[in-house]
Amino acid sequence: GALAREAQPFLDTHALILDDPELRGGLIDLIRKGRYRAGAALVAQRDRLIEVFRRMDDAYLRAREDDLAQVIARVLDALEHDGRSEERRMAARLGEILVAENPSPAELASLAERGLCGVMATGGSAYSHAAILARSLHLPMLCSVQDAETVLGDGDLLLLDGEGGFAIAHPAAQDLATLRQWQRAQAARPRVAPVPAAPARTRDHEQVALYANAELPGEIAEARALGAMGVGLYRTELLYLRQSALPGEEEQYAALRGLMLALDGAPATLRTLDLGADKAIGTGLAMPTEANPALGVRGVRHALRHPAILRTQLRAMLRAAQLGPLRILLPMVTVAEEIAAVRAHAAECLAELHAAGVPAPATLPPLGAMVEVPAAALGVRTLLHEADFLAIGSNDLAQYVLAADRNLGTLAGLYDPRHPALLRLIAFVTSAARRAGKPLSICGEIAGDVTALPLLLAVGIRELSMLPARLPAARAVVETAHCAQLRAHLPRLLRAGSRAEIEALLCTLQQP
Numbered sequence: 001g002a003l004a005r006e007a008q009p010f011l012d013t014h015a016l017i018l019d020d021p022e023l024r025g026g027l028i029d030l031i032r033k034g035r036y037r038a039g040a041a042l043v044a045q046r047d048r049l050i051e052v053f054r055r056m057d058d059a060y061l062r063a064r065e066d067d068l069a070q071v072i073a074r075v076l077d078a079l080e081h082d083g084r085s086e087e088r089r090m091a092a093r094l095g096e097i098l099v100a101e102n103p104s105p106a107e108l109a110s111l112a113e114r115g116l117c118g119v120m121a122t123g124g125s126a127y128s129h130a131a132i133l134a135r136s137l138h139l140p141m142l143c144s145v146q147d148a149e150t151v152l153g154d155g156d157l158l159l160l161d162g163e164g165g166f167a168i169a170h171p172a173a174q175d176l177a178t179l180r181q182w183q184r185a186q187a188a189r190p191r192v193a194p195v196p197a198a199p200a201r202t203r204d205h206e207q208v209a210l211y212a213n214a215e216l217p218g219e220i221a222e223a224r225a226l227g228a229m230g231v232g233l234y235r236t237e238l239l240y241l242r243q244s245a246l247p248g249e250e251e252q253y254a255a256l257r258g259l260m261l262a263l264d265g266a267p268a269t270l271r272t273l274d275l276g277a278d279k280a281i282g283t284g285l286a287m288p289t290e291a292n293p294a295l296g297v298r299g300v301r302h303a304l305r306h307p308a309i310l311r312t313q314l315r316a317m318l319r320a321a322q323l324g325p326l327r328i329l330l331p332m333v334t335v336a337e338e339i340a341a342v343r344a345h346a347a348e349c350l351a352e353l354h355a356a357g358v359p360a361p362a363t364l365p366p367l368g369a370m371v372e373v374p375a376a377a378l379g380v381r382t383l384l385h386e387a388d389f390l391a392i393g394s395n396d397l398a399q400y401v402l403a404a405d406r407n408l409g410t411l412a413g414l415y416d417p418r419h420p421a422l423l424r425l426i427a428f429v430t431s432a433a434r435r436a437g438k439p440l441s442i443c444g445e446i447a448g449d450v451t452a453l454p455l456l457l458a459v460g461i462r463e464l465s466m467l468p469a470r471l472p473a474a475r476a477v478v479e480t481a482h483c484a485q486l487r488a489h490l491p492r493l494l495r496a497g498s499r500a501e502i503e504a505l506l507c508t509l510q511q512p
Contacts, residue, residue: 026041026045026048026049027041027042027045042072042075043072045072046072046289095115095117096115096116096117097116097117097118097119097120097158097160098111098116098118098119098120099119099120099121099122099148099149099152099158100119100120100121100122100149101121101122101123101149102121102122102123102124102128102130102407103119103121103130104130105129105130105133105237105241107130108130108133108134108137108139109133109137109238109241109242110241110242112137112139116139117139117140118139118140118141118158118160118162119134119139119140119141119142120141120142120145120148120152120158120160120167121141121142121143121144121145121148122144122145122146122147122148122149123143123144123407123408124143124144124407124408125143125144125406125407125408125411125412125415126143126412126445128143128406128407129407130407131143132395132445133215133238135467135469136213136214136215136216136219136467137216139162140160140161140162140163141162142160142162142165142166142167144410144412145167151169152169156169156170157169157170157171158170158171159171159175159176159179194224194225194226194227195225195226195227195471195472195475196227197224197227197228197229197230197266198227198229199229200474200475200478200479201478201479202457202478202479202481202482202483203479203480203481203482204482204483204484204485206462206483207462208457208462208463208464208478209229209441209462209463209464210227210228210229210464210465210466210471210474210475210478211228211229211230211231211232211233211269211441211443211463211464211465211466212226212228212230212231212232212465212466212467212468212471213231213232213233213234213235213443213465213466213467213468214231214233214234214235214259214468215234215235215236215237215238216238217258217259217262219468220259220262220263221262222468222469223468223471224262224263224266226468226469226471226472227471227472227475228266228468228471229266229267230263230266230267230268230269230325231259231263231266231267231268231269231465232269232391232441232443232463232464232465232466233269233271233329233391233443233465234259234268234269234270234271235271235274236252236270236271236272236273236313237273237274237275239251239252239255240273240275241275246309246312247312248312249312249315249316250316252312252313252316252317253315253316253319253320256270256316256317256319256320257320257323259320260320260323260324260326261323263324264324265324265325266324266325267324267325267326267327268324268325268326268327269326269327269328269329269368269391269441269465270317270320270326270327270328270329271329271330271331271370272299272300272303272310272313272314272328272329272330272331272342273299273302273303273309273310273313274298274299274331274332275298275302294396294399294400294405298331298332299330299331299332299333299370300330300331300332300333300338300339300342301332301334301338303330303342304338304341304342307345310342310345311345311348311349314328314342314345314346314349315349315352315353317365318346318349318350318353318360318361318364318365319353319358319359319360321360321361321365322359322360322361325365326365327365327366327367327368327388327389328346328365328366328367328368329368329369329370329391330342330367330368330369330370331370331372331393332370332372332373332396333369333370333371333373333376333383333387334373334375334376335375335376335379335382335383336379336382336383336385336386336387338369339367339369339383339386339387340386342367343364343367343386346364346367347364350363350364366388366389367387367388368387368388368389368390368391368439369383369386369387369390369391370390370391370392370393370443371383371390371391371392371393371397371429372392372393372394372395372396372397372400373396373397373400374397374400374401374425377397377425377428377429378425378428380428380429380432380433381432381436384432384433384436384438387438388438388439389438389439389440389441390429390433390438390439390440390441391440391441391442391443391465392426392429392440392441392442392443392444393443393444394417394422394426394442394443394444394445394446394447395417395444395445395446396444397422397425397426397444398415398416398417398419398422398444398446399415401419401421401422401425402414402415402416402419402421402422416499417444417445417446417449417452418446418451418452418455418499418502418503418506419499419502420494420496420497420498420499420501420502423455423459423493423494423496423502424494426442426456426459426461427459427460427490427494430459430460430461431460434460439463440461440463441461441463441464441465442456442461442463442464442465443464443465443466445466445467447464447465447466447474448464448466448467448470448471448473448474450470450473450474450476450477451506453474453477453478453481454477454481454486454506455493455502455506457478457481457483457486458483458486458487458489458490458493459490459493460487489505492505493505
């Protein structure tokens with residue numbers, strides 16, 4: 001009908017783009033000679049051609065980059081979710097290791113469900129979103145392994161040690177014997193007795209609350225057995241990454257209900273959706289391509305532009321609040337007005353639930369903000385007027401303070417959460433929250449980094465949330481620390497001019 005006639009010119013344009021010799025020729029070279037996966041080749045060609053469009057003088061031709069981005073996004077979506085791709089089936093066979101340039105969280109979530117047992121990436125870093133998800137999935141992953149895609153081929157044997165940070169290509173008989181010996185030793189290890197869910201106590205009797213970051217049901221049981229007092233950061237993105245349609249209220253409530261029942265009265269902090277344009281490919285989120293997704297429409301910015309998606313999440317969270325203590329955490333907050341806007345949506349959702357007779361709390365649960373944007377850290381006093389609590393997201397805060405992409409392995413030497421500038425910001429936020437009498441936690445990777453814990457204790461952090469597997473080592477560090485002595489070093493720490501000076505001071509802090 002009329003709609004088809006209107007759409008035909010756009011469909012013709014997309015067909016012409018797909019038939020373009022420049023696009024197709026480049027794809028064939030990347031796949032055959034560069035040994036790229038189909039999806040990675042499409043992304044590489046898209047980015048190269050978009051740069052060509054942007055350098056053109058003709059405004060009409062420059063505008064065609066949107067058509068290119070849209071049509072490639074549709075092809076990527078089909079590759080991601082058709083479930084029939086031979087490449088996907090091959091990568092997901094039980095016992096196989098994925099070798100790729102920089103797999104997305106959506107790819108890992110999907111392949112892990114189908115038996116993937118390890119990942120070797122030629123790009124990325126240990127702080128990337130994909131690497132963090134891999135750790136949650138207990139999936140060994142190495143990042144920034146140069147030339148892996150050219151050295152290794154389909155069917156090659158590879159031993160991957162995620163903890164040791166190395167891999168052995170084409171292992172010899174002795175390597176395999178060592179692997180079997182390690183497997184036998186792991187199987188023979190005695191079961192560790194569960195640790196009571198209680199705060200860790202420093203040598204001078206200060207209490208430090210230890211929580212777990214989680215996004216999978218299995219992580220809850222693991223965290224509780226390792227003494228977590230609850231979930232300090234529950235990431236809700238996995239529901240979106242595992243399917244091409246947006247999860248509805250009932251589906252989200254079912255997942256949160258399972259979380260709250262597993263916690264059995266322990267508290268949970270639920271983070272609303274935080275997916276940028278680079279992570280949304282293959283999900284039900286229609287997000288336009290952005291030149292720099294890390295600085296784009298993500299977190300609370302996306303939520304306020306798409307209130308229907310936000311309100312679905314809020315309704316599910318409010319219903320789950322009937323099952324145990326929970327807090328709602330907003331990612332990527334820049335200004336206090338964003339918190340106020342979400343609070344207004346939450347109040348309306350709560351009134352709707354009450355009017356419909358759906359069980360929900362009488363009042364809103366605490367609403368907090370992640371401090372991961374430098375402007376939020378510097379303007380924290382204003383944020384504290386609106387937020388009920390704060391959580392420092394050190395991964396993104398470090399990325400923005402240091403202007404170093406956390407997903408870029410080539411900048412791994414610069415991206416350091418223990419940089420003096422970041423330490424000063426964390427100390428500033430901690431001091432402001434303490435004066436305001438508002439709870440504050442830190443939930444980035446630095447919270448479980450035993451070499452950085454003395455720094456966090458020195459600046460006054462008393463609530464840490466981390467990967468469950470890191471809880472025992474973190475508890476051991478806290479219980480050997482002396483907070484008063486650490487605080488005595490704080491002026492010197494805050495005056496440090498380099499990471500080397502921080503490292504030297506850390507050695508002093510770790511001495512009894």
